[in-house]
Amino acid sequence: MTKTHTKGANDSFNDVINVSSCDVENENNQMNENEIEFPLKYQKSWYISNFSRIMIYKNRSIYSKDRRPWYKRLIHANDTESDQERKFIAKLDLILITWGCISYCIKSIDQSNYQNAYVSGMKEDLNMQGKDYNWLGTYYTIGYAIMLIPSQIILSKIKATYWLPGCELVWGVLTGLCAIPKSINIMFALRFLIGVTEASSWPGMITVFMNWYTPTEFATRAAVFGAAGCVGSMFIGFMQASIYTTMNGIGGLPGWRWLFVINAIMTVVTAITGFLLIPDTPENSKKNKWFKPEDLEIAKKRMIRNGRVTSKEMKLKSIYKTYLDWKFWVFALAYVPWAWTLLSFAYFNLWLESLTNDDGTPMYTTSEINMIPVGGYGISAVTMIFYSRFADLSGRKFGVLIIQELTSVVGCSILSFWPKSIGLKYFGFFILFSVQATGPIIMLLLAEVYARDTQKRAIITGSIVVLTYANNAWMPLFIWPADEAPIYHYGYKVAIGFACSSLVGIWSLFLVYVQYVPQSKEDLNRVVKHQNRIENQNRLGN
Template structure:
């Protein structure tokens, strides 16, 4: 690409590393080529491209698969509820909301301690252990026979899942530079929409298994979700690279790890440090915790995509009356919108806006205001109601940008 060319293996030579770092910094100062806007590694020296290819192939792929199964196991309760579980277990009124709330309580309680643990122990051990835990608990949901059992299981599933998203964002942020981060953070985030979509498609297919083995279709959903989740969780022991300062992944050489450490030093990223009174004081006196925490709270509570509104709307419809398959499949339009809009905003943020996040966050927020106000009115034309329910997926794409 017009930069110094080295064979990937030559990075093992200590004399090559400074040249690669210099070439990488030189590229950042020059006008970007058109192919940079397609994918940023195309405009980097060969050695850096090779390092990032391996990171993308291992870290980003595992992160996306892990978040896929997290959302598969997180949202399957909605698909199961509208596909027979409500009637079989005699559920009523707000019990689905309570199931979701129990999960959220576990998730909120677990996030901060889990991320603190990640700064003391190896993420490549802690995160897969938590994934295996929630996969096993997902199996257990298939045998739940009352609401109370589901409440307890959902709480512990939320507790186990609290490790994954903030933990993987922390690891991704430890390996990628600013102009590389939004795309990868948002690719990682879109897998949540794909997991939700797949849960709907899977329920539509698994519903036909009802009666086999003495179990209903919704019970088979939890079993199959667990079967999908378990091998991905186990793969984490081999594919999570930890953070650069302690990383020894089998797919990176020692010199490549040193190069990754240097990239983070150039980005101003600091290594992990012990928790001290001074550190806590610095955290709680910085503007970040008071600005970014409310931002993310508003994001999480600002979209109906966080609740099964679309599915409940279809289930309650009398004219026309929708089938179980349609109730599970039609709402996935929302997730498809999220995937497309998330990736589009990420590419614009990293490339065209050169790392600026706020314009795309404001754009997504404005779309969300329009859809939420319309749905709050509710008595609107049916076609516009469908459009608004679908467009709430745009707001779901803001998570990766907020994290980046």
């Protein structure tokens, strides 16, 4: 068998990767590991001088120009090769995204349901004093941060099919147990354990997405998944109020205890369905009844076609090697300050509560104060999906990231000056709700830069969330102290610094991206051939 000649951008999968065992031996000396690890190292001067062009325009040499009608482009990217592949993507979305969104929505509810319970009688029944309310959130955050990286390591050893629904099942039971305590100390312990088990949710699902979705699909799916958390935040107030109103006193239990019972039932049911639905990796999902062997073959080819490895092997030395990799810190610089900036709209309701009419009466009722931020979460969900979909289909990832961070700078600048105009303050708060697409797009870049290193993908995904939560545990006490609300002396000014730091990280990440990610069809083919060469060597060795 002879090596197939590499053709244009529309070549079939087999035309691109059909490499024989003879090719393996003949070409070993022509392409070493360093050439693949640094596929575009020779372009350093080029990518610095062409930064603005890359920011604005997609390098269209990887995929052929998309001439389909706009409504078809919204559904499928241009790199799908057949109707069978498009049907597979639809099935994958129906199973994986649907369950992931429901799970994450419920996770958001279980994470914050204590807030509704607190104002619904838990404070009095448990004799909560002083900062007990704050400690309920802090213990959760501590447990969440501690378990993030161990959860990602365990995910490499145990199938996602078992680990993710299993953790959800446990935190569902723990949520139900929150209806029992008569002491706040027991509630502290339960909140800590809920944080430990919920640590698997977001990074675990993002890791699974990386094993199934291509660079033109990932950000949109991650955004839809993240938007589910916004939806949970939007409707938690409605749901909890309804449960309290209809269930208070039934069976001798106060309404706030029923809140935890109903939430627990929802969580356990979702977890059980997860055992039946969630796949692991394309290579490790043969027992999943929803995906046929031909589906798994399509999934494997899609990953190979994009130069991505999905094996689950994890070694402990990979952990410290990840932290010694300077690219990890570039991702952290781009992601973590952005996540800290999100705290800037977390205190929107405190400003609404402080507004008064000319006669000194409150401008809004308690119900209105809880309802107005719902519009902000709606903005978050819509803009997150819109920007991420645009980044997927256009390839202008860095342009979107810059727009997102500049929006943060504008919003925080308005609030740092604290103008007299109420309308301008509303504008400042609401545009800050629109910057949440940064997270999904950075995760897409992570999947592309570490396309051939599943271990670092998993560890970095967990680590940057750890850095975020570790600082969120103490930062509000100093930057957003409650006694300064709603006018914070340093809060919004510091948030501007966070947004600018993220911009520096995005610029640095751009340099990493152009150097480590194939920017042309030829470079991508080199990576794919090298990956096949290694696989053929392994087969010959066995």
